[in-house]
Amino acid sequence: MGNHPCTPSPALIDSIYRVAQDGGILPDITLDGTVANLLSLNSSTALNLQYTAVQQNLTTDQLVALDTNLTSIFGQSANVSYGGVGVVALALSFLLEALVSSIVSQTQGSTTDPFKKPFGSDNSSEIGSIVSEYLKLVSKKANDIDQMGEITELYDQKLKYPLIELYESMTVDHQMNTYSLKQWINGAAIHLHMRMHGIRLASVPKGTAESLRLSYRTGLARLMQLYTGYLRQHVRERSTTPGPPVKAGFLIIEPGKKVRHRVVHNTCQSQAIASAVVARILSSQNIGKIEQFFDEAGQILDRLLQQTDTFELNRQQRINS
Numbered sequence: 380m381g382n383h384p385c386t387p388s389p390a391l392i393d394s395i396y397r398v399a400q401d402g403g404i405l406p407d408i409t410l411d412g413t414v415a416n417l418l419s420l421n422s423s424t425a426l427n428l429q430y431t432a433v434q435q436n437l438t439t440d441q442l443v444a445l446d447t448n449l450t451s452i453f454g455q456s457a458n459v460s461y462g463g464v465g466v467v468a469l470a471l472s473f474l475l476e477a478l479v480s481s482i483v484s485q486t487q488g489s490t491t492d493p494f495k496k497p498f499g500s501d502n503s504s505e506i507g508s509i510v511s512e513y514l515k516l517v518s519k520k521a522n523d524i525d526q527m528g529e530i531t532e533l534y535d536q537k538l539k540y541p542l543i544e545l546y547e548s549m550t551v552d553h554q555m556n557t558y559s560l561k562q563w564i565n566g567a568a569i570h571l572h573m574r575m576h577g578i579r580l581a582s583v584p585k586g587t588a589e590s591l592r593l594s595y596r597t598g599l600a601r602l603m604q605l606y607t608g609y610l611r612q613h614v615r616e617r618s619t620t621p622g623p624p625v626k627a628g629f630l631i632i633e634p635g636k637k638v639r640h641r642v643v644h645n646t647c648q649s650q651a652i653a654s655a656v657v658a659r660i661l662s663s664q665n666i667g668k669i670e671q672f673f674d675e676a677g678q679i680l681d682r683l684l685q686q687t688d689t690f691e692l693n694r695q696q697r698i699n700s
Contacts, residue, residue: 384645384647384648385645385647385648385651386648386651387644387648387651387652387655391642391644391648391652392652392655392656392659394642395616395630395640395642395652395656396655396656396659398630398638398640398642399630399632399638399656401638402630402638404630404632404636404637404638405632405660405663406557406610406632406633406636406660406664407499407557407561407664408557408560408561408564408606408664409561409564409664409665409668409669410564410565410568410665410668410669410672411496411497411565413469413472413473413496413497414469414497414565414568414569415568415668415672417465417468417469417472418465418466418469418568418569418571418572418672420679420682420683420686422463422464422465422468422469422686422688423463423464423468423686423688423690425468425472426462426463426468426471426472426690427463427690429472429475430475430690430693433445433475433479437479437482437483441479441482441483444482445478445479445482448478448481448482449478449692452474452518452519453521453522453692456522456692457691457692457693458522458689458690458691458692459471459521459522459689459690459691459692460521460522460524460527460689461521461527461576461579461686461687461688461689462521462688462689462690462691463686463688463689463690464576464579464686464687464688465572465575465576465579465683465686466513466514466517466531466569466572466573466575466576467517467518467521467527467576467690468688468690469514469569469572470513470514470515470517470518470521471518471521471690473493473494473496473514473518474515474518476493477492477493477494480493492511494510494511494514494515495507495508495510495511497510497565497569498510498561498562498565498566499558499561499562504558504562505541506538506541506542506545506562506563506566507562507566509534509537509538509541510538510565510566510569512534513530513531513534513537513538513573516530516534517530517531524580527576527580528577528580528581528582529582531573531576531577531580531582532577532582532583534573535570535573535574535577535583538566538569538570538573539570541566542563542566542567542570545559545562545563545566546563546598546602549563549602549605550601550602550605555602555605555606555609556609556633556634557606557633560602560606563598563602564599564669567595567598567599567673568595568672568673570591570595571588571591571592571595571673571676572683574587574588574591575588575680575683575684578684579684579686579687585684588680588684589677589680592673592676592677592680593677595673596670596673596674596677599669599670599673600670603666607657607661609633610632610633610657610660610661611654611657613631613632613633613634614630614631614632614633614653614656614657614660615629615630615631615649615653616628616629616630616631616649616652616653616656617629617646617649618642618643618644618645618646618648618649619640619641619642619643620643621643627639627640627641628640628641628642628643630656632656632660
């Protein structure tokens with residue numbers, strides 16, 4: 380028996396999905412890779428690997444420029460307090476990226492701000508701005524423990540309320556969209572580890588980290604349920620009609636995200652194609668990785684709170700590298 384005429388083939392679904400890829404309209408709600416790497420028990424290793432790679436890949440003149448910049452920030456100190464831990468490691472990772480980009484871009488053109496990278500291409504969000512401000516302050520005040528505690532406590536509260544408001548806008552006010560969900564996921568991940576760092580510095584009670592984690596994990600489950608419904612509501616596809624006159628087909632992912640295509644298929648296949656596109660979009664978001672991030676934070680919370688690794692500015696390794 381052959382396929383039902385209203386059942387699209389895998390090859391047909393592939394061709395429609397590639398149109399969305401090529402058109403740059405596929406959603407991205409993923410947890411930023413640098414955030415996931417640096418906000419973990421492996422934060423110190425990840426940061427040192429990045430630093431070593433920087434030392435190996437820059438020219439001698441570029442290394443001198445990097446060394447000058449680091450000295451202007453940290454003075455002659457060889458160590459950065461808590462530099463291999465959580466939000467401080469994340470801040471230093473973005474700082475290194477920003478400094479290297481600035482040095483390299485003098486010959487290769489402009490670059491984006493690494494501190495806002497977790498929040499996607501639109502850098503105008505309140506959550507992204509608060510996180511960026513905090514991480515930039517942390518990267519420069521890391522060796523002043525008292526100031527670090529004050530800054531962390533202040534920005535913990537500054538970030539808390541926009542995250543609550545954004546969550547309520549998506550759940551209560553039904554203003555769900557890809558952009559907002561990405562802001563919330565990455566903002567919540569960083570906020571949780573900001574709270575942990577406040578506990579390390581003895582500026583907030585220990586129990587507040589677990590309660591915040593549970594709140595975000597529960598919220599994530601609700602948001603993913605709503606986001607799945609949001610995609611099912613908005614993803615639409617229409618075949619190219621051979622005409623005459625010929626009318627281009629289209630694929631809509633969400634409001635403002637539409638691309639035309641020239642793929643011809645049976646009209647009755649459009650609904651199944653849209654459903655398949657939704658399934659692929661969700662599969663590509665690494666939702667399990669996002670859930671694991673918040674789940675593991677609870678399982679290893681005590682070990683995360685006990686992290687004290689410093690970050691060593693091992694300038695001597697740059698010579699003759």
